[in-house]
Amino acid sequence: MEKINRIVQQYAVIEAIIISIIFTYIISLGSNSKYALIIQSSALLGAFLFVLLALLAYKVLITFDLLKEWPVIFPALIFSISIVLGLYFFEEKDNLLNVVLLMIALTGIIFLMLVQCYRYLAKIKNQSHFLFKPKYFWLLWLFIFVTWLPAFLAMYPGNLSYDGVPQLLQTIGHQGLSAHHPVLHTLYLTYSVELGKNIFGSYNIGLAIYSLTQMALLSSSLAYMVHQLIKRRVNKFFVICAILFVSINPLIQIWALTTTKDIPFAALFIFSFILLFDLVKEPKVFLRSKKEMLKFSAVLILLCLLRNQGVYVLLFTSLFVFWAIKGKGNKLRFSVSMVGILVIIKLILGPLSTIAGVSPGDSREMYSVPMQQIARVYSLRKDAISRDQLKIIEKVIPEGYLVQYNPLVSDPVKSGFDTKNFDKNKSAFIKVWADLGLHNKRLYLESFLYGSVGYFYPDTIPYWLWYIMYDGAHPEFSPIKIERKPLLKTYDHYLRNFSEKLSFQKIPVYSLVVNEAFPFLAIIFSLGYAFYQRQYKKVALLMLPFGFWGTLLLGPVIAVRYAFPIYVCIPFILGLVFIDENQKEKI
Structure with a gap:
């Protein structure tokens, strides 16, 4: 292996030039995509690409370590396949040879980029924070909640949309409870709007109660996630980016005010993700703590009651967590606890629901x-x-x-x-x-x-309807009358343009950050780094968002709300890159 490394490093200049010539040629001439046409039309751009690739290849090859860096080929290949599939599905139906050539070239280029990026990340040291105290969680929570208030005023009293009306028809419309929609969420929505009607004589106030409580739940989970990054001494600049991502992101703000089960599910998904990290990191301590196991069990049960796919994702993730946990005693405790949790979920969704008169879903x-x-x-x-x-x-x-x-x-x-x-x-x-x-x-x-390409290819949004049903859905069937009264019309206009006119698509980088494919890219990037660093506990942990992403591929439509639970986890998914899985935190 050392001999191969020396040969690669010795001829790095020649190899870099050859690699750049081949990859530039394939991208510019071996494809008929719109991106290749841009390069073909500009000699200057082609020359710039050649020099850039040559410099990147040289930078990687001059210190190349085959034993350490070969696993990076896997995330590079996955990224390449996702790009090529999306590109040729939406842009050009090119011949098979060109598709294969482009995939090889992209894999090589992305490999070089990832190796250089991972090398840089490996040098970043953990940093202590001035917010390294428990009380600052409350300040983070308050900050996020307050930054969302303009959206609440703009969308007042909230967005009764998607399955909100069908769920209210089950209760207020007297159609009877059905497991087609999560009963827990149906009751939460119903009691909220009924509270406003019974106390204040207004369903509008009732929807506002729902919106504010859902905002509080989601913002608390996001604040907890950011505080966990701080606790684990993640890079300060990244923490600042995470705070901005969860606070001023219009996508998160709009969904926080929309009546869909995906939002409380997303909050619980965040808590589950972080609790699983604690379990995998220190299983002996976690599994013997009654307090931690009670929190863990309660969160997972509620998670699965809000979405049926939660059970399948939990089973899938458990296999990897079981593998990552060391010690027979720890494995046994984990297995027993998971069986107990699944039995309770089965009882609630089965016999107890039947006794309560809940009709089964289709x-x-x-x-x-x-x-x-x-x-x-x-x-x-x-x-x-x-x-x-x-x-x-x-x-x-x-x-x-x-x-x-x-x-x-x-x-x-x-x-x-x-x-x-x-x-x-x-x-x-x-x-x-x-x-x-x-x-x-x-x-x-x-x-x-x-039905799936939008979850891994970010350049096209193939959703058949507008991005977000900003003005609600099915008002003609609603058993309650809701009147939208924007109190901040300028901000309402901004959110409407974001939702329906997809104005964000015109802005580079930002258009990627608010895309439903972004969670997939973040998961693969973080998984690649975990393999690069041989941090296999993180691999097991990342199976939770990855497993959830896998269920999206089997859904009825590509829609950002389905990806929302892993979208809001992006700061922690990427933040794992900065966390030392063997470091003990003090807080």
Whole structure:
């Protein structure tokens, strides 16, 4: 290994020039994308790119350490694949050879960039903070909450949107509680608006109560997250950036005032993330502390009651946490506690919900991907479906819904999905789905990407509707009357432009920071650094946001609200880079 390092370092200049020539050529001539066309049209830009790549390659190769730096190829490859998939899905349907060449070139370039970046980060020392005291958590919480007040006044009394109206129809509309939406959140929303009506005679005040309490919950979790970064002596500049990210970010402000289960779930997700870090870092202390285990159990139970996918993400993450924990006693304690938590969740969502009269949710929500794939084949290659296959399909999804196929959202097809008939014909339907997939691989892949590419490719927002339903949803069906009364019209205009006109897309860097693909990029970057530093406890911890991201790929539509729980975790995800997993904190 040392011999290879010496050879690479000895001929670093020649190697850097060769690498730069190859990569520049592939990017400029080996692709027909809009980015390549820009380089082709400017000799000066092409020359600048060549010099920049040569300098970067030389900087990396002159001190190259193969044994230490080879793992960086994996995040580089993942970034490259995500870019190429998105680029050729939305921009150009180029030939396979050009796609492969571009992917190789991008992997090499990103590898060089990541190695240099990771080297720099490894040199940064932990720093003590003037805020290194418990009482400053309350100041952080107050600061974040106050910075959100202009948004509250602009959106007063809040944004009754998305599933808010259907949830109120279950209670105030007397349709009966259903597990289709989290009962815990339905009751929280209902009691909030009813409190305002019963005490102040106004549903507007009731929605304001919901908005303010949700703001308090989310801002407290974000303040706790930032304070944990301070506690662990993370770089001061990064902490300042984290504070600005959670306080003045219009995306977070708008969602904090929107009636969707994703927001309280996001707050609990942050608490879960940090508690898992404490567990993985010092399992012996954490697992023997009744106080910590009580907090841990309560947060995870509430998390899973707010979203069904919480259970699957928890199971997935537990496997890696079990691997990261050392000592048989610790592993046993962790396993027993997780089984206990899952049993309690199962009891609440099962027998106890049935006793309380909660009707079960519809399992069709789980099948968005296969129903969209079948509908795409039906829409574009109906002749590829036999009569017998079509009969089985139409038992579950009638033709009237298949013809409504929209590649960007599954709701038109999903609304006609007959769950009872699916349960009766499950094996036959799955067989048809598999058979069609074998003969229509490209259509199946395209269908999957239409519902997922926005979660890893940030240059295009393929959401079929506006970015955020800023003015609410389904007001014609609402059992309560809400009247929006903006008290800060200028700020209301700013937030509206952000939500509906996507004005942020015109601003470099900022457009990436407020994109639903940003959490994925942050997770892969942090995972790459953890492997680079051989900090495998962090790898286990990052499986929580990564597992959640994986569930997004199976959802009905690409939407930023679904990614919001991991979006707000970005400061801690990236902050892990600065944290020494073996350092003991004092606070």
